[in-house]
Amino acid sequence: MFCPKCKSEFVKGITICPECNEPLVKELPENKFVEFVKLCDSPNPSMTAIIKSILDSADIQYFVRGENMQTLFGGCLEFTNPRLSRVEFLVSKEDKETATELIQETEPEKEE
Ligand SMILES: [Zn+2]
The missing domain is CATH 3.30.70.790 (UreE, C-terminal domain)
Structure with a gap:
């Protein structure tokens, strides 16, 4: 699970980012992550x-x-x-x- 705002990855079970209070999403919008x-x-x-x-x-x-x-x-x-x-x-x-x-x-x- 990822936070769409800060892009942090969280373990299963967590649904809201504790930092941003944003609901987590399964995948970040930009599927192609550029490193x-x-x-x-x-x-x-x-x-x-x-x-x-x-x-x-x-x-x-x-x-x-x-x-x-x-x-x-x-x-x-x-x-x-x-x-x-x-x-x-x-x-x-x-x-x-x-x-x-x-x-x-x-x-x-x-x-x-
Ligand atoms: Zn966040």
């Missing part, structure tokens, strides 16, 4: 923009985590802690392989 996995880190806004354009042009759905910091201080990043300006890209598990290949092709330097 997002970490694709890579972006150390700076220009890399972020590059990765975004790659994913956009490949029609790959993605999430960016921690981007607010970059957007917020965009243009004056020297005043911010570089560790805070790092963002993480997340893509669906199915797209990860494709996305990784695309990004590796453009990565200027390879670690390892």
Whole structure:
């Protein structure tokens, strides 16, 4: 049983989500659950923009985590802690392989 609101899974016997007070459903509305996995880190806004354009042009759905910091201080990043300006890209598990290949092709330097 799942809560349609917070998407938590509950054991049989529970019919209402204790968190949201929502009646539980057998299956979540979106049957195709997309699992997002970490694709890579972006150390700076220009890399972020590059990765975004790659994913956009490949029609790959993605999430960016921690981007607010970059957007917020965009243009004056020297005043911010570089560790805070790092963002993480997340893509669906199915797209990860494709996305990784695309990004590796453009990565200027390879670690390892
Ligand atoms: Zn809930």
